[in-house]
Amino acid sequence: MTNNSESHNLEELLAGYVLGNLDETELAWLNEQFTANPQLREEVKQLEATLTLMPYELPENVPKSDLRQAILDNVQAKYSHKPRLPRLSWIIGAVTAFSTLWLGINNYGLRQQLASANQQLEQHQELISLLRQPNNRLVSFQGLEALPTASGSLFIAPQKQKAVLALQNLPSLSGKQVYRLWAISPGKKTGCANFTPDREGTVHLELSNDALSNANSLLITIEPEANTLQPKGNPIMKGYYSL
């Protein structure tokens, strides 16, 4: 470092930088010098190191307690508690927790499926039981002009006093409207059931109605509300006994 006025000024500013007492203009100028001459950082490091030597001048006070031993005891305690095992055990714990949760959810799902399968099995067994009955009758349903694609069937087991209605391609209805099944016998129309299709337009319905066994034919109408005593809407499907 030369002794001209500029370098003298630079040195003082470097000292001011380390002491943290530069104003904005000085700092901006010095930053330009740092950019132009990265070696100046070495000067800064030396000044910083100088400042940190100051505590050597301090009176030779000593701690009242055995600070060295206290620090080492603390460090040892942390080494014995902290190392990787707890971290590993934490990971294992987390994995176990997530696995348990996943298995729990999975188990719940499986139980639901099992319950559903059991229910289906019972239904199938019941259906088989129905099919085995003598005098069973099958009614075939076909959509009329308004619903040409609608179709389905009604299975009637008179001895069990049960019937199963299955329909498809029925449009959903609005408001209080319902589909209604009517048993037609000479001089009489008996309302047997109200129903609405699911989202896919299908109907599965189990019935128990004596009127079905005695009917000559069957009709399905769209009614403005449930449980009408006489059909108010036009027939949209008609059933024919095929067995």
Next chain:
Amino acid sequence: MINADVETKTKTDEAIFAAFKGGDSNALGTIYDRYGLLVYRLIYRMLNNSQEAEDLTQEIFLSLQERPNYNPQRGSFYTYLMMLTRSRTIDRLRAKRSQGKFWQDLGKIKDLVGRHNSVNPIDSVSIKERATKVRQALESLSSNQRQILELSYYEGLSQSEIAKRLNLPLGTVKTHSRRGLLQLRKNLHNLVN
């Protein structure tokens, strides 16, 4: 065992800290033997309370384990440790004094923690020898230079606060502190390098 002790004593601070970082907890004892008292004395000087100085000394040494941020590429371990100590103690002072503005000036010094050369300034000289040299170096400064440097370093006062306290113009305070530090570096050239 004796050979091991001799070997430890001849190791650089940086090598000892690396050993500590690698899991050798006894290496911290060596670091304490070298600088523990200086750390304690600096804190005691700044806080003027022996119990607080002990607690904070312990805290700083334990922080070396919890957050071993020292990077040898950035400077000597000693400089890092002392700047860390001063920075932490200033934080403590700040909490105690709960003042605002002048701490902003200190921020620049605090930010310098960890940015030092890799020279170990005090490898082979005993603490007492170094203490003697530092005292002599400080005695060679003008009384204003020394007083201003000490107020700035130990009490964390801003230059304007020092100017107010000593009833001196701000420019004069700045000049004294800067020239004082430059003189100190010149006097301690051998220790710094």
